[in-house]
Amino acid sequence: xxxGEEDPQALSIxxxxxxxxxxxxxxxxxxxxxxxxxxxxxxxxxILIRSNEREKHSGRLRVTLDTSKKSSSLLITxxxxxxxxxxFCATDAPNDYKLSFGAGTTVTVRA
Amino acid sequence: SQTIHQWPxxxxxxxxxxxxxxxxVEGTSNPNLYWYRQAAGRGLQLLFYSVGIGQISxxxxxxxxxxxxxxxxxxxxxxxxxLSDSGFYLCAWTDxxxxxxxxxxxxxxxxxxx
Numbered sequence: 001x002x003x004g005e006e007d008p009q010a011l012s013i014x015x016x017x018x019x020x021x022x023x024x025x026x027x028x029x030x031x032x033x034x035x036x037x038x039x040x041x042x043x044x045x046x047i048l049i050r051s052n053e054r055e056k057h058s059g060r061l062r063v064t065l066d067t068s069k070k071s072s073s074l075l076i077t078x079x080x081x082x083x084x085x086x087x088f089c090a091t092d093a094p095n096d097y098k099l100s101f102g103a104g105t106t107v108t109v110r111a
Numbered sequence: 112s113q114t115i116h117q118w119p120x121x122x123x124x125x126x127x128x129x130x131x132x133x134x135x136v137e138g139t140s141n142p143n144l145y146w147y148r149q150a151a152g153r154g155l156q157l158l159f160y161s162v163g164i165g166q167i168s169x170x171x172x173x174x175x176x177x178x179x180x181x182x183x184x185x186x187x188x189x190x191x192x193x194l195s196d197s198g199f200y201l202c203a204w205t206d207x208x209x210x211x212x213x214x215x216x217x218x219x220x221x222x223x224x225x
Contacts, residue, residue: 040199
């Protein structure tokens, strides 16, 4: 079953604006990962945040993790048309090889 | 460098026909291997994962099976396809044997069962 759930399901923004999406999960985790998927393609790993970390940055991406609320957010700053894609969070459980993916947030960046 | 190959890219099959999707990984050894299915506009459903040759774990009871005949080869099969087997199938790997950090995905197979 899916553990992570993204919110919102869809997001449309103007180029240059920031995009924020959230992920909630139900059980304790080792880490939380964000992936990106362009239409009809495989997923690409963006960033991983461990359960003992609260914030992480990678280029224009900022991820936060609040384990007390069992939630994470992904912020894309200064969005570009090329950021148009679906974004998924994925969580694992301790001593587990599997990742559970949410249904994703579809982001459309208008030029 | 590591690469993952998944084929075919698209497949149209009649109901009741067999299926074989193949995935191979290059440039690494003893990876964890995964098969996911994605329904249109939906998230990923884990179907099978493997931590070693001949070791297959099934996540969802279904019409599909998986095999790992070689260290870097993962095959998804069905003897008789159902309409509900349609979807986007993704193969993925991680540096095994004890991690699920950073999955690398293949480019996917779009399967249409008619």
